[in-house]
Amino acid sequence: MLNLPTDKRYITAPLVLIFAAIIIFATPLSELFEYNRSLFSHGEYWRLITAHFSHSNSYHLMLNLAGVALIWALHGEYYDVKKYALALFLLALYTGGGLYIFYPENTLYNGLSGVLHGLIIVGALIDCQKGMKTGYLLFIGVWLKIAWEQYAGPSAELGQLINARVATEAHLIGAISGIFVYAKLNRHALRENITQ
Template sequence: MFELPTNKEYVIAPLSLAILSTVLMLFNLGYYLDFDRTAIANGEVWRLLTGQFTHSNWYHLLLNILGIVFIWLLHAEYTTIKKYWVNVGLLGAFTGLMIWLFAPNIVVYTGLSGLLHGLIVWGALEDIKRKLTTGYLLLIGVWAKVLWEQYAGASADVAMLIDSRVAIEAHLFGAIGGVLLAIIYLFYKTKKPA
């Protein structure tokens, strides 16, 4: 039978991510924190990371919170509070930097979706490392979605719901970041003294 990962160690980090994003939305702090290409060019480099935690509207936030819950259900046992936030920070910074460098058409970006794609890919690779068939299915599913978006574009319905362009580039960059994160952990584990 399936048991929810309700251990405090597994709940605190994803819950705190959802709370952080909600507080930023509640106090309308996006003006100061959104990924804004002009502001970043003028020295506000923190926006490369902080834009990941702001949202265009409440529907956007709700969709991302559902993503947090989905990942928690699938892979909570793979992280500690510290590791979760390291993963979120690295994937968020990586996604923001890749948008800055390789998606000049994105002037303003908000939302967790890029780094959430990275967390899902990293978790799927952890499943595979543990010889779970579901990891392969999840990895194939995520990459099929990401590649389909690159070919066909984003869902117009989702864009209308979140009142913003769906940044499919961020999904791709996040997924790549998830692979790189898994490689970093593998390298770190092999270099760590026994």
């Protein structure tokens, strides 16, 4: 039987994220949240963070919210509200910053997929730290998926469904960011392992 992390401390932050993404999508102001390189360069710095909570259409939103739910089901017990909020903020900041620095040709972006790739990596690394073999499989599986995306390019079919180009570079940056966020969130446990 699946033992979902339904305790309030584990479910609150993912629910807030889901409702925030729905509210942002439903508002006529949603364009104020998306990553727009030109507007960011002219002082609209919030877009680096908020872009991840904006979506191109309802399919894009539903796919990303399904990802939030899946990651909560897999690793929800690893995050209380504070840890989840910090992970989301750092992953959004690092992914948005990475897009700005390393992909100047990417002028528009929205969606949670880069952040979600980072969250999957954080959870997989915690699984590995706990000695769970599935963590290694998940970690390797995510990197194989990302390698394939970098080789084959974005899925045209998925791009048509979400009415936007699939930003595979955000998946890559998000996953790399996940390694750094894992180290930040688990620095005390990592120090103990090093000193033993």
